[in-house]
């Protein structure tokens with residue numbers, strides 16, 4: 474199959490590269506000339522483990538290329554995927570669809586024969602129909618079908634998620650479109666991946682429902698953690714005890730500083746807005762958004778209390794990104810927690826394996842070259858992101874480096890008993 478991928482950001486680039494690995498010929502398009510030039514020169518603009526190898530292999534095999542010219546990519550394509558950004562609209566939280574609609578207009582002009590136009594970006598229910606109208610208006614003669622094919626990739630494990638997804642969801646109304654989509658995902662049939670064919674509206678909603686539900690799970694366990702702290706429980710045990718119930722499942726029950734990233738905050742907000750505007754409010758998701766926002770503030774206060782006030786203190790911070798294995802800082806809890814601590818008079822010495830460069834665009838901190846460099850002479854250490862390299866710190870060395878043996882671990886990567894034995898005052902989430 475020949476595929477045009479419009480938008481070479483996170484979703485577009487990973488999906489395009491992985492589809493070319495399936496054996497299709499893919500052209501990834503982006504308006505950003507610098508980005509395309511970098512990709513053409515073999516550079517990868519984002520940090521995603523394994524992506525560079527997939528891109529290099531597919532480029533070498535002649536199945537993957539990059540272009541700024543949308544027309545060249547769309548002409549003759551069997552499928553045109555729209556993978557452009559859908560940020561939160563400033564002010565109201567609705568998904569900003571201007572990039573999607575602009576792409577639709579351009580695609581309309583460029584279509585040369587039958588193609589399936591697929592929305593891959595996360596778009597509110599009804600968007601696929603709007604895109605269809607735009608294309609029909611611009612090109613009444615165009616022969617095409619619309620499909621919705623949301624993406625469920627997690628940053629940091631996106632390549633594996635694409636190769637071995639739990640499921641693929643496709644919304645479309647015609648057999649012809651179904652056949653094209655089936656052919657595109659044929660390699661996954663071999664591994665018996667469930668493919669859910671449904672209507673476009675259901676497909677669009679599945680994406681928001683899945684992300685919102687996961688956000689609910691995280692927020693729920695975070696509230697259980699608060700209760701554990703008051704009553705002397707252990708949230709890890711509570712999560713395990715709950716999660717072993719097959720109806721609940723043990724994933725996404727890790728208590729922490731609140732969810733962040735480019736998806737959950739934006740998608741929960743967009744779902745709330747859509748639901749309100751159609752008169753079917755999602756009160757659970759509304760509460761989740763509010764509780765999660767509040768949690769980041771509460772975590773900053775928790776650190777302040779642990780340090781007995783932070784004025785004039787130096788805090789070593791390990792981890793800045795919203796989760797490990799990414800350099801993505803979007804809606805990272807650190808962006809709320811650290812400015813709060815600075816405003817309260819703390820000096821922040823920070824280290825993150827990949828995120829310092831991105832973080833420096835948003836926060837003025839004392840960035841250090843590794844964990845021990847950040848710890849040296851600090852009044853205590855805070856773990857904000859559970860990077861693997863923070864899981865096995867040399868505890869005697871950490872203790873010797875700090876002015877006082879204080880660790881606030883907002884990701885629960887150490888065990889209280891182990892830390893007590895190592896002589897630390899250790900404060901974690903939802904554990905006495």
Ligand code: UGA
Nearest residue numbers: 624625626627628691725726727729732733734736795796
């Ligand atoms: C999320 C979904 O997991 C993907 O399935 C989806 O495709 C993606 O959004 C998207 O819509 O594009 P991602 O944002 O990469 O993926 O990251 P997650 O691994 O889901 O983590 C999101 C946030 O939740 C992070 O801040 C993480 O620290 C937090 N989290 C996650 C917890 O606090 N506890 C958990 O148990 C799990």
